Amino acid sequence: MKELVVISGKGGTGKTSIVASLATLAEKAVLADCDVDAADLHLVLEPTIKRREDFIGGKQAFIVEDNCIGCGRCARICKFEAIEEKALSNGSKGSVYRVDTISCEGCGVCVEFCPREAIEFNEVVNGQWFISDTRYGTMVHATLGIAQENSGKLVSLIRREAKEIAKKENQSLIIVDGSPGIGCPVIASITGADIVLVVTEPTLSGLHDLERVVELARGFDLSIVVAINKYDLNPDMSDKIEAYALQNDIEVVGKIHYDKSVTKAQINRESLIEHGDSLGSTDIKEMWKRLSKRLSE
Amino acid sequence: MTKKNIKIAVASGKGGTGKTTISTNLARAIAKNRRAAQYLDCDVEEPNGHIFLKPEIQKSKAVTIDVPEVDNEKCNGCGRCSDICQYNAIVSLKKVVVTFDQLCHSCGGCKLVCPTSAITDKAKEIGFVDIGVAKEIGFIQGRLNIGDIHTPPLIKEVKKAASSDSVIVIDAPPGTSCPVIEAIKDCDFVVLVTEPTPFGLNDLRLAVGMVRELKLPFAVVINRSDAGDDEVLKYCSKEKIDVALEIRDDIEIAKAYSKGEMIVDVAADYERGFIDLFDYIDKNIQLQEKLI
Numbered sequence: 324m325k326e327l328v329v330i331s332g333k334g335g336t337g338k339t340s341i342v343a344s345l346a347t348l349a350e351k352a353v354l355a356d357c358d359v360d361a362a363d364l365h366l367v368l369e370p371t372i373k374r375r376e377d378f379i380g381g382k383q384a385f386i387v388e389d390n391c392i393g394c395g396r397c398a399r400i401c402k403f404e405a406i407e408e409k410a411l412s413n414g415s416k417g418s419v420y421r422v423d424t425i426s427c428e429g430c431g432v433c434v435e436f437c438p439r440e441a442i443e444f445n446e447v448v449n450g451q452w453f454i455s456d457t458r459y460g461t462m463v464h465a466t467l468g469i470a471q472e473n474s475g476k477l478v479s480l481i482r483r484e485a486k487e488i489a490k491k492e493n494q495s496l497i498i499v500d501g502s503p504g505i506g507c508p509v510i511a512s513i514t515g516a517d518i519v520l521v522v523t524e525p526t527l528s529g530l531h532d533l534e535r536v537v538e539l540a541r542g543f544d545l546s547i548v549v550a551i552n553k554y555d556l557n558p559d560m561s562d563k564i565e566a567y568a569l570q571n572d573i574e575v576v577g578k579i580h581y582d583k584s585v586t587k588a589q590i591n592r593e594s595l596i597e598h599g600d601s602l603g604s605t606d607i608k609e610m611w612k613r614l615s616k617r618l619s620e
Numbered sequence: 621m622t623k624k625n626i627k628i629a630v631a632s633g634k635g636g637t638g639k640t641t642i643s644t645n646l647a648r649a650i651a652k653n654r655r656a657a658q659y660l661d662c663d664v665e666e667p668n669g670h671i672f673l674k675p676e677i678q679k680s681k682a683v684t685i686d687v688p689e690v691d692n693e694k695c696n697g698c699g700r701c702s703d704i705c706q707y708n709a710i711v712s713l714k715k716v717v718v719t720f721d722q723l724c725h726s727c728g729g730c731k732l733v734c735p736t737s738a739i740t741d742k743a744k745e746i747g748f749v750d751i752g753v754a755k756e757i758g759f760i761q762g763r764l765n766i767g768d769i770h771t772p773p774l775i776k777e778v779k780k781a782a783s784s785d786s787v788i789v790i791d792a793p794p795g796t797s798c799p800v801i802e803a804i805k806d807c808d809f810v811v812l813v814t815e816p817t818p819f820g821l822n823d824l825r826l827a828v829g830m831v832r833e834l835k836l837p838f839a840v841v842i843n844r845s846d847a848g849d850d851e852v853l854k855y856c857s858k859e860k861i862d863v864a865l866e867i868r869d870d871i872e873i874a875k876a877y878s879k880g881e882m883i884v885d886v887a888a889d890y891e892r893g894f895i896d897l898f899d900y901i902d903k904n905i906q907l908q909e910k911l912i
Contacts, residue, residue, distance in 0.1 A: 334635010334794040360795030361633045363819040430727030469829040503635040504665035507769035526878040528668040557878040
């Protein structure tokens with residue numbers, strides 16, 4: 324079983340559109356949307372949800388007002404400035420404390436040191452994750468709650484589930500749609516992957532972000548390949564990216580034309596391959612051949 | 621009285637919609653035509669504002685966080701440190717205590733519970749804050765060390781480095797989770813940048829949910845506004861969200877972007893749009909001030 328993870332460093336270079344096309348070309352694979360912050364793959368693959376589970380990422384402190392004596396010890400030891408003083412709800416004199424749920428990182432220090440044991444420490448549901456059927460195979464995906472944390476944990480959970488499913492269904496390929504950046508969800512997406520495909524674009528920002536994300540992946544000793552999306556928008560920059568790849572011994576598996584059909588396909592809820600023949604779809608088919616070869620090595 | 625040090629965050633659910641383009645051009649338009657302005661690159665994982673603004677960096681400072689250091693001589697192996705840690709960042713084994721700096725949130729819990737004072741703070745470098753000038757505007761950016769995951773604490777330091785006497789334009793990271801929250805909380809206004817596609821709309825909905833949860837005033841900017849469908853416009857009108865600026869799909873802008881050039885430098889007629897965007901935001905903020 325092989326796991327192909329698609330990331331980009333810079334956002335909006337075309338990760339999800341490319342993943343949808345690769346899913347079409349692979350015909351049978353387990354799909355995982357690990358861009359849990361802004362998941363979009365479901366908009367093209369239109370999954371039918373089979374199983375739905377809560378994602379519990381951590382705990383959160385809650386001060387029971389009736390038990391709070393207003394000593395303020397919790398606010399003094401909180402490193403996240405997540406505890407604020409407030410007037411008593413019943414309008415009488417004096418003040419108590421309250422946890423700002425957006426700033427609270429669930430460390431539990433206030434819970435431990437409250438002299439009145441007035442602080443509850445409960446598990447919080449940070450989102451939901453799903454196992455679904457799509458026209459190209461089983462898909463694992465999720466929604467992170469609004470302003471929630473622990474996206475890295477959720478990414479790890481999705482990848483673990485996708486692997487279990489691939490084993491059970493005897494599938495040989497998992498395709499993972501990753502997130503932009505180089506932070507915790509990205510690290511959680513790429514560790515241990517068989518191939519990391521970095522989708523970039525021929526802009527200075529694209530190259531700059533590519534260099535950072537390649538250095539990150541190198542740190543984890545991963546096999547990296549690059550695709551240059553919309554490469555014809557700035558051929559000089561594309562040459563620079565190719566030169567960078569060559570210098571770093573990275574294969575450029577795809578150079579994809581700028582193609583207005585990409586937006587049309589997205590509006591029709593189709594992958595570019597399903598949308599029909601176009602410059603871009605021909606390029607992606609070429610790329611798939613090279614990727615298949617790498618995956619079978 | 622006019623509020624001078626207003627903080628405007630430019631965010632988006634989806635990446636690549638044009639946050640950096642909007643925030644750099646907005647900062648420049650404000651500084652040239654209205655008031656003193658600073659640009660803060662809070663997309664510390666992939667900071668790109670410097671490519672366009674080409675700042676002269678005057679000062680770089682390393683940012684550190686506190687992580688625990690254990691003196692195994694003093695440790696009595698009670699295990700209270702690993703019990704309180706919610707992030708598995710400190711594990712008490714039979715004879716030694718092992719720490720994992722990358723998992724640590726610097727809550728200080730282990731140090732507080734340790735009965736033998738065996739734990740002290742150790743500074744761990746997570747990245748840099750660069751401070752400089754880009755022509756008429758102040759420039760500050762954060763750079764996260766590659767392989768580090770402490771994005772929110774670095775963003776906090778970038779924001780602390782700003783001076784309070786001018787308009788602050790914050791270039792936020794993409795998404796809707798902790799790094800974005802850190803970048804936009806305590807801002808006076810949020811500009812949500814999107815594009816008129818199904819992905820753009822889906823991620824805009826998530827971003828709107830986020831700013832509403834944080835109770836921040838906001839408006840939408842549609843980039844490449846004629847390149848997709850009109851679902852984003854319909855959504856904004858249904859939700860009574862102002863569309864403060866639309867920028868059409870222009871190959872000249874795309875080319876300038878690819879080379880690291882500013883829109884307001886290559887196509888001066890776009891500057892008006894950014895000035896109007898600022899006037900709209902400013903009016904909105906002054907109005908809220910009066911209501912308070």
